[in-house]
Amino acid sequence: MLGTKLAVRFGTKLVVAGGLFAVACFYAWVATASATTSYGTIAAQMVLYGIGLGFTSAPATEAIMGVVPIDKAGVGSAVNEATRLLGGTLGVAAIGSIYASLYSARLTAALPTRLPSPLAHSAHASVGAALQVAAGLSHVGQASLAREIDSAASGAFIHGLSAGCLVAGGVALAGAIMAALLLPAQPAAQVDLQG
Numbered sequence: 001m002l003g004t005k006l007a008v009r010f011g012t013k014l015v016v017a018g019g020l021f022a023v024a025c026f027y028a029w030v031a032t033a034s035a036t037t038s039y040g041t042i043a044a045q046m047v048l049y050g051i052g053l054g055f056t057s058a059p060a061t062e063a064i065m066g067v068v069p070i071d072k073a074g075v076g077s078a079v080n081e082a083t084r085l086l087g088g089t090l091g092v093a094a095i096g097s098i099y100a101s102l103y104s105a106r107l108t109a110a111l112p113t114r115l116p117s118p119l120a121h122s123a124h125a126s127v128g129a130a131l132q133v134a135a136g137l138s139h140v141g142q143a144s145l146a147r148e149i150d151s152a153a154s155g156a157f158i159h160g161l162s163a164g165c166l167v168a169g170g171v172a173l174a175g176a177i178m179a180a181l182l183l184p185a186q187p188a189a190q191v192d193l194q195g
Contacts, residue, residue, distance in 0.1 A: 003055040012063045013183040019055025020176035022048055027169030031162040035154045052172075063183055091171070095164040103127065103160035110152035112145060123149060127157040 006015045026049040033041075061080060068076030104124055111120055119137075123130035130153035138146035 001058070003058045006055065006059075011185045012059050013180055013185050015055050015059050016063070016183055017176045017180040019052045019057075019059075020172050020179055022052030022055065024169045024172035024176060026052060027165040027172060031165040031169065033161065034158060060179075060183075066184075091168070095168055098167055099160035099164040101160075102163050103156045106156035106159045107152055110155055112148045112152075115145065115149065123153065127153050130156075 003015055003019065026045055029045050029048070064080050065073065065076055107124060107130065111123060115123075119133050123133045130149060134146040134149040134153065136146075137143075137149065
């Protein structure tokens with residue numbers, strides 16, 4: 001709600017571009033994460049992301065719906081929601097693919113060569129699976145090997161996460177630039193074309 005009020009006062013272009021810039025900063029900040037990142041830092045990152053989305057979502061929807069004639073409001077709303085869902089789905093698929101390929105490549109390089117092949121294959125399924133392999137080895141007295149797998153999985157996860165966040169941050173920054181260039185300065189006044 002605050003994002004919409006700020007858009008009315010300061011302009012849609014400024015608020016949406018600022019919100020997308022905050023989202024880009026969030027992704028850049030998360031890209032610096034490590035296995036020892038504190039919960040306080042993660043909470044601050046989430047607040048920054050929430051502010052960015054709050055400044056972006058409602059004012060951008062208002063800008064879209066403000067140029068749609070009233071008799072086409074249902075169609076405009078449906079198209080807006082469909083593009084939002086499509087963008088989110090494609091984003092998850094693209095960034096997830098980047099993460100998964102980098103995780104797998106880094107894990108392959110970092111896993112101990114003495115790890116049996118079936119366990120190495122299991123570790124490649126996900127970071128959770130790799131940590132389960134490490135926990136299982138720890139329970140059967142292979143603490144040293146378990147620590148190496150845990151370290152390899154954590155490092156591979158952070159590597160993939162950082163790259164995915166940098167890509168997402170780049171997309172958000174491109175969106176901020178596009179918003180600054182293409183959005184109207186103020187929300188459009190709703191015109192009743194039937195009267």
